[in-house]
Amino acid sequence: MSLTTILAQLGQGMIISVEIFLLTLLFSLPLGLLISFGRMSKNVIIRGIVKIYIAIMRGTPLMLQLMAIYFAPYYLFGIKISTQYRFTAVIIAFSINYAAYFAEIYRGGIESMPIGQYEAAKILGYSKAQTFFKIILPQVIKRILPSVTNETITLVKDTSLAMVISVAEMFTIAQRISARETSMMPLIIAGIFYFVFNYIVAFVMEFVEKKFQFFR
Amino acid sequence: MNLVEMKHVRKQFGGLSVLKDISISVKKGEVVSIIGPSGSGKSTLLRCATLLETMDGGELAYNGEKVAWEENGKMCLATQKESKRISRNFGLVFQSFHLFPHFNVLKNVMDAPVSVDKVPKEEAKKRAMELLKQLGLEEKAYNYPYQLSGGQQQRVSIARALALQPKVLYFDEPTSALDPELTSEVLKVIKDLAKQHMTMIIVTHEMKFAREVSDRIIFMEDGVIVEEGSPEQLFCSSNVRVQEFIGKLEE
Numbered sequence: 255m256s257l258t259t260i261l262a263q264l265g266q267g268m269i270i271s272v273e274i275f276l277l278t279l280l281f282s283l284p285l286g287l288l289i290s291f292g293r294m295s296k297n298v299i300i301r302g303i304v305k306i307y308i309a310i311m312r313g314t315p316l317m318l319q320l321m322a323i324y325f326a327p328y329y330l331f332g333i334k335i336s337t338q339y340r341f342t343a344v345i346i347a348f349s350i351n352y353a354a355y356f357a358e359i360y361r362g363g364i365e366s367m368p369i370g371q372y373e374a375a376k377i378l379g380y381s382k383a384q385t386f387f388k389i390i391l392p393q394v395i396k397r398i399l400p401s402v403t404n405e406t407i408t409l410v411k412d413t414s415l416a417m418v419i420s421v422a423e424m425f426t427i428a429q430r431i432s433a434r435e436t437s438m439m440p441l442i443i444a445g446i447f448y449f450v451f452n453y454i455v456a457f458v459m460e461f462v463e464k465k466f467q468f469f470r
Numbered sequence: 471m472n473l474v475e476m477k478h479v480r481k482q483f484g485g486l487s488v489l490k491d492i493s494i495s496v497k498k499g500e501v502v503s504i505i506g507p508s509g510s511g512k513s514t515l516l517r518c519a520t521l522l523e524t525m526d527g528g529e530l531a532y533n534g535e536k537v538a539w540e541e542n543g544k545m546c547l548a549t550q551k552e553s554k555r556i557s558r559n560f561g562l563v564f565q566s567f568h569l570f571p572h573f574n575v576l577k578n579v580m581d582a583p584v585s586v587d588k589v590p591k592e593e594a595k596k597r598a599m600e601l602l603k604q605l606g607l608e609e610k611a612y613n614y615p616y617q618l619s620g621g622q623q624q625r626v627s628i629a630r631a632l633a634l635q636p637k638v639l640y641f642d643e644p645t646s647a648l649d650p651e652l653t654s655e656v657l658k659v660i661k662d663l664a665k666q667h668m669t670m671i672i673v674t675h676e677m678k679f680a681r682e683v684s685d686r687i688i689f690m691e692d693g694v695i696v697e698e699g700s701p702e703q704l705f706c707s708s709n710v711r712v713q714e715f716i717g718k719l720e721e
Contacts, residue, residue: 368568370564370566370568371568371570373522373564373568374564374568374569374570376521376522377520377522377557377560377561377562377631378582378586378630378631378634379554379557379558379582379586379587379634380582380585380586381586384585384586388581388585389570392572393571393572396572468572468614469571469572469614469615469616470571470614470616
């Protein structure tokens with residue numbers, strides 16, 4: 255197998271990895287905000303449920319969660335699992351897992367806001383929604399960006415866990431080729447791919463952080 | 471009718487009585503200063519008057535419209551919608567400004583009129599610029615709060631409060647976070663407002679300023695009003711405690 259074929263096949267896998275990455279961010283970032291509201295809710299039942307949810311998401315391996323989401327339709331409802339469902343299962347598992355982590359990051363940011371900002375907004379007559387979205391959230395985003403960057407970089411590497419339910423992302427393919435060719439080469443190339451991917455992610459996040467430097 | 475009417479206001483924090491029985495009424499155009507030692511309940515009184523705290527007893531009304539009152543020993547509050555409407559009567563300037571750091575000066579001043587009162591943007595901007603000019607800040611319109619001195623920040627927060635055209639403006643120790651030089655530039659702004667007959671209730675430790683600017687001074691201690699009267703009356707008070715307090719601050 256020539257190097258170009260290996261690269262082409264890994265490239266295919268790379269596209270899947272990037273898709274998992276982008277879709278997970280797309281769903282987990284807003285979902286995390288919603289969950290953080292539940293976590294800070296005055297309602298004891300909602301807060302309790304969300305706490306348990308976060309505890310499970312953080313307390314069990316993502317690999318196990320992937321398998322649970324993938325096999326759940328069969329074991330719970332007896333539905334035959336289709337091959338297309340694999341990718342969907344990956345997106346669901348990644349999104350609800352990362353949303354739990356993002357929720358705690360949001361909560362940290364929101365709770366670190368000085369009460370004076372809320373009081374000033376209240377005196378000026380802003381509604382609760384205006385206060386949150388116009389006054390609080392932009393400041394929270396600035397504060398949590400470094401933690402979000404961390405999670406995002408972890409996510410890039412975690413996409414390789416999709417291998418456990420045979421989704422043909424980059425690591426799955428690298429390992430297949432490696433086993434077939436009895437060569438470490440494909441895995442090394444995959445490693446370089448992940449590194450470059452993360453380098454770009456870090457670069458973009460740094461740019462976003464700079465965008466938020468206009469205020470203190 | 472009095473613009474602000476507080477009757478027998480009481481407030482406790484975890485069993486500690488911070489306000490015991492406070493009654494204050496303020497007419498339109500009056501400037502009232504509240505002085506007294508730290509922990510006497512001055513700030514709590516302003517926080518109750520501006521609905522940042524809910525009082526435990528007594529009555530609060532603006533222009534005769536009740537926001538909070540007592541009925542058969544129980545506190546009653548106006549509906550959220552009502553109290554929001556009545557809240558348009560007052561503004562509050564905080565000790566530590568609480569400007570919005572991600573808005574530039576102009577936006578800090580014009581955003582509430584646009585977002586809350588639905589004033590057209592152009593008009594709000596024009597009015598905000600006029601206010602900033604009046605307070606000597608027009609050159610800072612496009613700066614962010616962190617680029618300003620404390621005195622400038624406090625003047626912006628005064629402009630922000632004025633932009634909503636309140637009938638009465640509360641000041642909660644507006645100069646306590648500032649050095650003497652910056653203090654004087656903020657006090658000058660408040661004096662100018664007094665000349666324009668803005669109704670103001672000012673919690674302050676600046677005795678000389680309180681004496682110059684006020685129509686009436688209230689001395690508070692331990693949650694009660696110890697003495698109330700014109701500046702002359704208060705500064706020549708026969709009350710030992712008032713003498714002691716004023717004397718110490720003037721030294």
